[in-house]
Amino acid sequence: MVRARYTLDDIRSEALRLVDRDGLAALNMRSLATALGTGPMTLYNYVRDREGLEELVVDAVISAVDLPPPTSDWRRDTIQIATVTWRAVRAHPAAIPLVLTRRSTSAAGFAPAEALIAALRRSALGDRDLLAAFRAILGLIMGSAQAELAGPLTSPPATAKDTAARIGTLAGRNFPHIEALSHVSQKSSPEADFTRGLKMLVTGIAAA
Amino acid sequence: MVRARYTLDDIRSEALRLVDRDGLAALNMRSLATALGTGPMTLYNYVRDREGLEELVVDAVISAVDLPPPTSDWRRDTIQIATVTWRAVRAHPAAIPLVLTRRSTSAAGFAPAEALIAALRRSALGDRDLLAAFRAILGLIMGSAQAELAGPLTSPPATAKDTAARIGTLAGRNFPHIEALSHVSQKSSPEADFTRGLKMLVTGIAAA
DNA sequence: TCCTTGACACGTACGTTGTACGTATGCAAG
DNA sequence: CTTGCATACGTACAACGTACGTGTCAAGGA
Structure with missing residues (x-):
């Protein structure tokens, strides 16, 4: 044997x-x-x-996150790191619930966070702002993945048409704003939206 | 019987x-x-x-989210709604994994999202920016809850001292930035950090 | 008043899961 | 060859989700 x-x-x-x-x-x-x-x-x-x-x-x-080498532009680096991390998470949709709820214990799991803080540190932020910025960016990454998984603008196992119908009937009456936005979201890519929101956040960070 | x-x-x-x-x-x-x-x-x-x-x-x-009445200041409203929602989620730590992974199907579950979009709409944002802003804020709320649950700056079932020790030994060597930030995070409250990050994001949104 | 009918509370039972515990097998060192 | 340790593996059980069947209530019509 x-x-x-x-x-x-x-x-x-x-x-x-x-x-x-x-x-x-x-x-x-x-x-x-x-x-x-x-x-x-x-x-x-x-x-x-x-x-x-x-x-x-x-x-x-x-571990599959492929971190870019640092440049002289911390904003660009921050956006890059966040985007690459987000992509890695999104590459395995079925595993997202685990990523959202389980802690990563391996060294590789800490790498993106470390790189992110390193990039943010090259701005002129104070400690408290740095912490808040780090939390916010990591939060945005995870939250965006979550929103795509189970957010109010999505519907569980359905085609895009079903989504529109479902949101339309369920939320349309009482929640006109959600309904209107769901139409917009169907015409845009998740990555474009994520990047746009991320840039907003980085702009806000830079203003601090 | x-x-x-x-x-x-x-x-x-x-x-x-x-x-x-x-x-x-x-x-x-x-x-x-x-x-x-x-x-x-x-x-x-x-x-x-x-x-x-x-x-x-x-x-x-x-459903426990207690939404504030709208005012004339969309930024204040946005921050209020986000904060109240975040508090409601945080009030039931054990349920956070469910909130992160399950979809809310009831009407009450859509209310915070609806209120948030309504507030954001009172800014002068275009559709695409509105969508990105909405996604980013919801993402920040969920992601912050997630970070507190299983982020790299926390440790599972331990006291604050254990946390410092654990992070110190585990991440300290290879991840000096994480280690340094974990010290900062121990001196600040989660709500203060959340609010700070949220304000950054709203600032960035207002700039768009 | 009595009967019919539908909604729903409940019991039994089965397949699947995580895993405690015991056993057995290979490799390395003497 | 022997010894000992790491670890692959088998058996078995408790706890779980839930399919299915049975029983019991309340309401409406004759």
């Missing part, structure tokens, strides 16, 4: 692949173990419990 | 109470049913499945 050997990276990448392919509900000990060609309990040699497995997926997503 | 009668509100408030008291893991059909004095299957008369139950909790949290 042969005994397979695994590395944490094997588990990590297979877990992410599983989530990408079959959705978040498919991320359970048995499915992942089967995908790796072993039994459920083997995984417990690499992960404390199911929660640990989810953290692994978060790490896998965040 | 007596048959109890329930209303959706009974279920909703009991579910939120359960989450507040015993944590998110305690939100299951059996526990909630027991708390209501009945069996698990009774709940299925009010809720499609467990997911529906979670949406109910989200509704309960968002």
Whole structure:
């Protein structure tokens, strides 16, 4: 009888692949173990419990962030880092709930935050403003991902037409502003909106 | 034999109470049913499945938002609405993962978004900027809640001293900027930081 | 008054999940 | 070859979500 050997990276990448392919509900000990060609309990040699497995997926997503080298323009750097991070999160829609709720524990998970603070520090901000700016930008990234996942301008598993219909009937009567904006949002790309909002925030930061 | 009668509100408030008291893991059909004095299957008369139950909790949290009446100052209104919403979310920490990942389906869930757009519309923003601004503010609210829940400047179940120690040892070496900021964050209140970041964003919006 | 009918509370039971615990197997060092 | 440790693996159980069936109430018509 042969005994397979695994590395944490094997588990990590297979877990992410599983989530990408079959959705978040498919991320359970048995499915992942089967995908790796072993039994459920083997995984417990690499992960404390199911929660640990989810953290692994978060790490896998965040690790894929490809940080740009610093330039002399902190605003441009800030926008770049935020955009790249946002893209990495968006690249794995099924994993977004995990990214929003689980903490990233690996070193790679801290890298974007570190780069972001480094960029912001090259502005002339005081400590308190720096902290607020950092929180705001990270918040914007996560919140934008969340909004796309479950925001009031989106609808769960439906086509764009269904979305318009659903929002139209559900919110249209009592919530005319939401309804009007949902029409606008259908004509614009998420990335364009994100970038626009991000630039607004950076402008506000620069004003402080 | 007596048959109890329930209303959706009974279920909703009991579910939120359960989450507040015993944590998110305690939100299951059996526990909630027991708390209501009945069996698990009774709940299925009010809720499609467990997911529906979670949406109910989200509704309960968002419904508690106490929106201020509009004034003539859209900036002030925007900040007020955002702050009040953020407070409502923060009032139920255990429910935050649900608020971040589940969609609010009830009418009450749309109210803050509607009020926010209404306030922003009273600025002179174009449609695209309005959309971006709305997304950014909602994103900031959700993202800030997320950051407090699982951000790089926090640590899971630990005292403030442990946090400093943990961040210090884990991130201190390789991530000096994070480490430095975590010290700053320990001396400031979450609300102050949130407000500060929010004002930055509103400033940026006003500049557009 | 009695019967019908629909809504809904509830019980039973099954498949799936996470994981505690015990066992077995390979590799490395002596 | 032997010993010991790390770790792959099997078994088994408790807790979960929920399909399905049964029972019981209240309201409306004859």
